Amino acid sequence: MLYFSRLKIISIIVFCLSLIFFSISNFINNEDFFLKKKVNLGLDLQGGSYLLLEVDKNPVINQTLQSKLTQVRNYFKKKEIKTFDYKLGKQKVLFKSDTNDQEKILELFKDDNELNPYFDVYKSNQYNVELIDNIFELTLTKYGIIEIEQSLLDQAIEIVRKRVDEVGTNEPSITKSGSNRIAVELPGLDNPDRIKSLLGRTANLTFRFVTQNTDASFGSEKLKNLDTGEELNVSKRIIISGDNLIDAKPQMDNINNETVVSFTLDRLGARKFGRATKNGIGKQLAIVLDNQIISAPVIRDVIASGSGQISGGFTFQSATDLALLLRSGALPAPLDIIEERTVGPDLGEDSIKAGVLSLIIGFILVILYMIYKYRLFGLISNFALIINLLMLLGFLTIFEATLTLPGIAGIILTVGMAVDANVLIFERIKEELKKEKNKVIAFDNGYTLSRTAILDANITTIIAALILFVFGSGPVKGFSVTLSIGILTTLFSVYYIARLLTSLYVMKNKNNEVTIK
Structure with missing residues (x-):
């Protein structure tokens, strides 16, 4: 029915104003503004770096x-x-x-x-x-093999996320890509060298004694000491590993005037470390990172406090990175960088301008066509379309979604689908007006009888969008998200906003001539 109760009208208005309010927050830069949610710009719009990592199983x-x-x-x-x-x-x-x-x-x-x-x-x-x-x-x-791959991928994603978050990049996107790959998008980062060096290291830390035994059958192996360049015989027996670390941070050793990495062990690690240093006074303790010795100090005293220092001629940056790696934990398997892309901010700005320009041109053409074709009802359709776009932006803002160039394409497609629904309704109303003298019934039949065709078209599109979301990645998912939300806001704007305005006009002029051109 065309009739809307007062409660329903108020609910529609409140719902629309709430989403419009969220959408407006994107254009307010005041930091004191209590609503700070924003739509994030994707890599292709903001610029930044893209890395595709493959887990070596x-x-x-x-x-x-x-x-x-x-x-x-x-x-x-x-x-x-x-x-x-x-x-x-x-x-x-x-x-x-x-x-x-x-x-x-x-x-x-x-x-x-x-x-x-x-x-x-x-x-x-x-x-x-x-x-x-x-x-x-x-x-x-x-x-x-598949079970191992899935386990490795889940663990690797968690470690990669920790490392990227520690660096402090803005709104990174870290997602699965296929069965053994990780896609890392870093908007705003135009120099990915440091991230690459951090993600490319397994960071498998162990503490082991240097031994005089050169026979590998006795459980030893030769490893290179990065500090001195010599090869040392290191026992394969692990005293403690990186799993026992609670914290690690760079620090300045004022006595030796060098940068070191201080670490803290958990209770089990502290007990093992204390026992090993007690029995190993006078021995060299090799601190091994990814099968390379970064430091091999001689044990002078028992270390029972559960804390210590790693020295090795570090700069402050290298000490910071090593501490970051140790805090985030070792990768379960090596990661290979198989694809790398960097998008400059200028290119991203050009993409935004091109996307916005195409949206404006399409929007203006649609508005003009609807006014020309349906006159007053075209204006109602255009008003509902504007509210539709603001609601779509409001939903994206609430979820703090990342908007990509394909996402803008999804918004443009939403405009077309919203107009298509109104065209179907208005053409159906024209047919009903030819055989029904009661204008209210004719308009109500137009909305009711066209509903099935509109729902079928939009539901099939949502199914396609969901398939893109499940099997796609990166920008493809961005397109599917905006398209899906756009379809829902379109159905709401057509059957609640446009229908409400149409019913108000028809009910007010039910005794006058009401036609759709």
Whole structure:
């Protein structure tokens, strides 16, 4: 019905004014203004840097299989089954057994319950065992690899977000891109070198003793000391790792007049560190970061306080970056930068001007056409269209959405779809006026009978927008968001704002001649 109750009219007005109020906040620069929500400009409009990172899963897969190698060997030892020649190949574990035991081994691997007590994380859908040329091959299944990829990606995104936030970039966007990639958008950042250096480091920190044993079979390895350039023999036994760090920050050591990184350990780390320094007085303690020694001081006294310093000829910037890496934690796997783009602010400004200009031109042409075609009702449609755009901007402001160039395209498309809905309604009203003498009924039928076609068209568009949002990334998502919100505000403006104004006019002039040109 064309009738609107007083409560409904007040509700419509309050709802519209609220969203308009939010949209106006984008044009107020006063910092004291209590409403500070704004629509953020995306990378293509504000300028900045874009990085596409790929998670290298291979080291983690090999590490996982390495641990399985030990578990499998221990398992068969307890079962008194002779296995030998264990090797770690490319993403697989190889081993042999006596010919008489081969069938028995295959049966044991098929029995998940039998393996569980010994092979603690074994799952039949994650691992696969085959006998090829009398050699057993233990590999990860496709499901197992996907599970590792998802776990690595989730952890890596969290660490990347911590590192980017620590740098203090403005409104960064960090999202998944596919199964093993991370898209990082940094609006306003035109020099990404520091971010690249931070994101490109795994930051795996360990404290280990320098040993005199040169035989690798005794659990040692040669690592380069970045401070002196010499190679030192370092024990593979880890005293504490970066997981035990609570805090790290750059500090000036006034005694030696150098910049150091001071760190604080958790309770477990402090206890381990205190015990190790007590037993290791006079020994060198290697502080290893990503398989490189950054410092190797000699232990002079017991360190039981749970805090210490890392020195290594740091500048204040390098000490700050190292502290940042240690605070944010180690990446679960290396990250490779496979794509990099930088957009200058001038190009972003040109994009804004081009987008706004196209929106203004399209908007003016639509307004003129609607006035020419439908006269007074065209004016009503145009007024509803203006409110529609302000409501759309208001919603984007509430969610503090990021507006991109495709997002502007979504707004322009919203204008077209809003007008299309009004055209369908007005043309339907014209048909109803030809066969219905009662003007109120004719107008009401026009809105009611055209509703199905309008809803079908807009719902199918929303479905397409949702698919773009789920499977798209970056600017594509921006387009789908603005389009989806635009469709909802369009339906509201057509069936509440335009219909309310139309009903007020028709009810006031129901005894006079009312036509749509």
